[in-house]
Amino acid sequence: MNTKLEIQDGAAAQEFIKGLWKENPVFVAVLGMCPALAVTNSGINGLAMGLATTFVLISSSVLVSLLRNAIPKQVRITAYIVIIATFVTVIDFLLAAFFPDIHKELGAFIALIVVNCLILGRQESFASKNSVGLAVMDAAGMSFGFTFALLCIGLIREVLGSGSIFGFGLFGEGFEPWIVMILPPGGFFALGFLLLGFNWYAQRKKAMA
Amino acid sequence: MSEQEPYMEEEQEPSSARLILTLGIAGFISGLILVSVYLYTKPIIEKNKAEALKAAIFEVLPNTSTYQALGLMEDGLQVLGEAEDAPEWVIYEGFNGEGERTGFALPGAEPGYQDIISALIGYDGSDERIIGFKVLESKETPGLGDKIYKDEAFQLNFKALGTDPNVAVVKKGEKSKDNEVEAITGATISSNAIGRLINGSLEQWKSPIRAYLIRVRDSSGTPQEPAATRSTADSPTTSTEGGGGHAQSNNHAL
Numbered sequence: 001m002n003t004k005l006e007i008q009d010g011a012a013a014q015e016f017i018k019g020l021w022k023e024n025p026v027f028v029a030v031l032g033m034c035p036a037l038a039v040t041n042s043g044i045n046g047l048a049m050g051l052a053t054t055f056v057l058i059s060s061s062v063l064v065s066l067l068r069n070a071i072p073k074q075v076r077i078t079a080y081i082v083i084i085a086t087f088v089t090v091i092d093f094l095l096a097a098f099f100p101d102i103h104k105e106l107g108a109f110i111a112l113i114v115v116n117c118l119i120l121g122r123q124e125s126f127a128s129k130n131s132v133g134l135a136v137m138d139a140a141g142m143s144f145g146f147t148f149a150l151l152c153i154g155l156i157r158e159v160l161g162s163g164s165i166f167g168f169g170l171f172g173e174g175f176e177p178w179i180v181m182i183l184p185p186g187g188f189f190a191l192g193f194l195l196l197g198f199n200w201y202a203q204r205k206k207a208m209a
Numbered sequence: 210m211s212e213q214e215p216y217m218e219e220e221q222e223p224s225s226a227r228l229i230l231t232l233g234i235a236g237f238i239s240g241l242i243l244v245s246v247y248l249y250t251k252p253i254i255e256k257n258k259a260e261a262l263k264a265a266i267f268e269v270l271p272n273t274s275t276y277q278a279l280g281l282m283e284d285g286l287q288v289l290g291e292a293e294d295a296p297e298w299v300i301y302e303g304f305n306g307e308g309e310r311t312g313f314a315l316p317g318a319e320p321g322y323q324d325i326i327s328a329l330i331g332y333d334g335s336d337e338r339i340i341g342f343k344v345l346e347s348k349e350t351p352g353l354g355d356k357i358y359k360d361e362a363f364q365l366n367f368k369a370l371g372t373d374p375n376v377a378v379v380k381k382g383e384k385s386k387d388n389e390v391e392a393i394t395g396a397t398i399s400s401n402a403i404g405r406l407i408n409g410s411l412e413q414w415k416s417p418i419r420a421y422l423i424r425v426r427d428s429s430g431t432p433q434e435p436a437a438t439r440s441t442a443d444s445p446t447t448s449t450e451g452g453g454g455h456a457q458s459n460n461h462a463l
Binding site: 070 | 231253
């Protein structure tokens, strides 16, 4: 295993930044589509889902990275799933206890964080091969990138579909909301246009370079 | 996840015992964590639910300051004592500051467009009218079906709704009778579900409440004296103890 024993500032920052932009899990890697489409009908829901995922991803990465030499490779996926599922259930209980409204809105999608391929993917391809420090940076970058993407989709859908931002009305009485945007198809529309914009920008940058 | 491990062949296969042990330990630790978080959050979650129910009772029964739980027993509706195990079917009787009855809060549940809608109905037993309505839980379509609890105009239907012989859902603007509910345009299925929910609940509770009211009137002439279970709006401690126990057991009845 190519374990980096020392954390260089440059390397750590690199691991963090790549998740935010260059390897953004939603806009570039197109991972974790189920929550990205399903719960982003408002800004606050997107943000809450992103933060719940952040908690699970960072905690699991720390544990997987710490245990990377203790877990035999034959059972590693099972062990990762046990770790991830534990953290998901913990956040599920905590949200139900302290943020019952958000828990009600997100419903079954909290439990479904377990099967978010972004999380298992980072354990398998990064946390299990790198030191704790780098794993945390990678997990933080990826999950902030994920949260950012969900927040973008959520805000676009909320502004167009409900005419508000974080529940505050924007346009007054005269605005007829595009209800389709807060229904499931709206998730695909918003994501589609964001992917289009992202790819167009990336290509243009490549062409200019 | 497609990366091939380069060290696949080099290392020796660990014994099955080691694999089982690793997973066993992982499962054990995970179990410990989950049980402790569960035990820690359970009372808070139940308190949240009890408080939501309590708030809903005060909302569907205007001017209510105290309430008591009534359980449906073999011999009709009975006031539930604090220590008693709550029966499957529970309703709530509200009183105002002077101890006069403000009505009954009846739970109801009915499949809507997406999932079961559960609600609390404020019911005036002597007039046999509906005086309030609140959706407790629903997964109706955002923007359309969720108007059953977001749309102000729809809520106005339930301020004073006749129930003779039952509640009927009609198209918007076509309300002509006392017992008709104007449906939400674009959310007919959810609106109809609300109608069925109310009728189902009334069918179950109308006659027990009639019998209860007759019994209470005959026995005392004045409204029943407050029981130990009564909860007050301004003393949250008593209410969680009194209402909370029934509230939990009520949840699966909903």
